[in-house]
Amino acid sequence: METGSPGDAGTAGATEAARDEPVWTGLPPGLLRMRRLLLVVWLGLCALAAGLLPGLFAGPVWAVFALLPLALMVWGWVMLERNWRSWRYAERADDLLISRGVLWREETVVPYGRMQLVEVTSGPVERHFGLASVQLHTAAAATDATIPGLDPAEAERLRDRLTELGEARSAGL
Amino acid sequence: MSTTEPREEVTERRLHPVTPLRRAWAPVAVLVGWAVHDPDQAQRQLTRLTTTTLLIGLAVLIPAAALYGFLTWWFTHFAVTDTELRIRTGLLFRRTAHIRLERVQAIDVTQPLLARVAGVAKLKLDVIGTDKKDELAFLGADEARALRAELLARAAGFAPETAHEVGEAPSRQLLRVPPGVLAVSLLLTGATWGTLVAAVVVPTLLWLATHNLWTVLATALPLLGAAGASSVGRFVGEYDWTVAESPDGLRIDHGLLDRAHETVPPGRVQTVRIVEPLLWRGRGWVRVELDVAGSSNSVLLPVAPREIAESVVARVLPGVTVPARSSLSRPPRRSWRCRPLWWRGYGLVVTDAVFAARHGLLRRSLALVPHAKVQSVRLTQGPWQRVWRVADVRVDTGANKTVTARLRDADEAARLLHAQAERSRTGRRDARPDRWMA
Numbered sequence: 001m002e003t004g005s006p007g008d009a010g011t012a013g014a015t016e017a018a019r020d021e022p023v024w025t026g027l028p029p030g031l032l033r034m035r036r037l038l039l040v041v042w043l044g045l046c047a048l049a050a051g052l053l054p055g056l057f058a059g060p061v062w063a064v065f066a067l068l069p070l071a072l073m074v075w076g077w078v079m080l081e082r083n084w085r086s087w088r089y090a091e092r093a094d095d096l097l098i099s100r101g102v103l104w105r106e107e108t109v110v111p112y113g114r115m116q117l118v119e120v121t122s123g124p125v126e127r128h129f130g131l132a133s134v135q136l137h138t139a140a141a142a143t144d145a146t147i148p149g150l151d152p153a154e155a156e157r158l159r160d161r162l163t164e165l166g167e168a169r170s171a172g173l
Numbered sequence: 174m175s176t177t178e179p180r181e182e183v184t185e186r187r188l189h190p191v192t193p194l195r196r197a198w199a200p201v202a203v204l205v206g207w208a209v210h211d212p213d214q215a216q217r218q219l220t221r222l223t224t225t226t227l228l229i230g231l232a233v234l235i236p237a238a239a240l241y242g243f244l245t246w247w248f249t250h251f252a253v254t255d256t257e258l259r260i261r262t263g264l265l266f267r268r269t270a271h272i273r274l275e276r277v278q279a280i281d282v283t284q285p286l287l288a289r290v291a292g293v294a295k296l297k298l299d300v301i302g303t304d305k306k307d308e309l310a311f312l313g314a315d316e317a318r319a320l321r322a323e324l325l326a327r328a329a330g331f332a333p334e335t336a337h338e339v340g341e342a343p344s345r346q347l348l349r350v351p352p353g354v355l356a357v358s359l360l361l362t363g364a365t366w367g368t369l370v371a372a373v374v375v376p377t378l379l380w381l382a383t384h385n386l387w388t389v390l391a392t393a394l395p396l397l398g399a400a401g402a403s404s405v406g407r408f409v410g411e412y413d414w415t416v417a418e419s420p421d422g423l424r425i426d427h428g429l430l431d432r433a434h435e436t437v438p439p440g441r442v443q444t445v446r447i448v449e450p451l452l453w454r455g456r457g458w459v460r461v462e463l464d465v466a467g468s469s470n471s472v473l474l475p476v477a478p479r480e481i482a483e484s485v486v487a488r489v490l491p492g493v494t495v496p497a498r499s500s501l502s503r504p505p506r507r508s509w510r511c512r513p514l515w516w517r518g519y520g521l522v523v524t525d526a527v528f529a530a531r532h533g534l535l536r537r538s539l540a541l542v543p544h545a546k547v548q549s550v551r552l553t554q555g556p557w558q559r560v561w562r563v564a565d566v567r568v569d570t571g572a573n574k575t576v577t578a579r580l581r582d583a584d585e586a587a588r589l590l591h592a593q594a595e596r597s598r599t600g601r602r603d604a605r606p607d608r609w610m611a
Binding site for chain 2: 095103104105106108113114138169
């Protein structure tokens, strides 16, 4: 799914434009797998409960309630892929771009010099699937620049590169 | 005791000897808090008390409070080094705060009414992350002023040997708000009347409905309190508002009973907002607010004529002229479907120095962000906005405020996003250094 045309800023000459053309990177499929598995497990349990309880106590016809979570699961299966596809990031010479969202689109630009802290986090479930997230903090708490579901090696590479670039271009508040 | 051992030749100082009196209130405050929280229980306990037990209680409580106050005072030290303000405190739980002077965003010296009577003042350094615990309360009034001058001199980058002698930087008054103008401006504020009307109407209706005195009192008192705070409280707090300029930055002094003196060093202002309530428009008055990271005060001018306010803004943000109203570009016509009516209030202009966005129909508010203060730029677009090809551009600043340019044309917004990131990166180059005198 193409999410807009993040072309260059139209700032200066052709060389600038060539340098600024972002090279987008998507997320590895691990995140999608993890989210889909979680979806199937939780909604599967819901469907089981919604089917068994009315089916046993109120008659077998009421077991159709199980279709509700199942329909939700199918819808979620598709939606998760769309959302996963929408996530992408680009490391440019001077700033990091993060673009996400299908219906509610959001694109964030963080100049490297403004980064105060780069964080790599990985919860137990994420670790099991071999995933890690990179989170960028600037002096503004509203800056919500997180890249989820990266390969741990890639997350660490990104962290080191961002830290290095941030130091080189450091600027305070 | 090991409290006074000198470390690396830093002279540690104690707070003013009046301080224990302030701390002595703590046990009393706990008792009062308990009584308010649980009045029935408190009353039952009070009736059981005889005069002798009361006297014994007081005999224990007062020395205990005095001892507590004395000990916290005794164990609180502060020291000024070349680069830091160090505060060491705590009787049982030790706490040491080292505040880096070059990161100072503002310095506040405040004098509550009782402190003015006693001739003492509080001093607080605003750095991102400091809180109430990091204020020096209390210092002698002259000592507080001398310490502020020294801290500013050191933060500015004067040589440590001379920082003592630099003294108070000369200041030049930019503006003083006359009490009459302040009073009229408060009378012309909707919030003042709104709270007053609520404080009169709601208890009356309740009385008619319930005829229960306690219910009426319980609602009337907080409402009256709110009405008082928004009218008299604001008048008292903003009385004699003086803005002055000095090489150390901007000085803001105000207050009738509690005096507050704030100093904002150069280059610390993140956002300036020019607010224009509906009823002030006829007189051409505006209110100017500013955001400094880590500082709680947000008013620069409570009320001032527009031209004077603009000249003060030009002083606060060097090289910035407030864009004229006609230079603001409105959202495209089709965007009325996203925000009927309100869309007319939005406007945006980007100059060489600032990103300026306006919102509000009746109470217009124009927010100015210097490019150098932009931390990140975001573009957001909801599904309905996509249909009409418009998008919002948000600019995040270091004072945790976000300025939003709403309902821009989608292509324009995408260009703006990247151009703004570029400007925010390059805008930093000609910004002044953190140590502004170095």
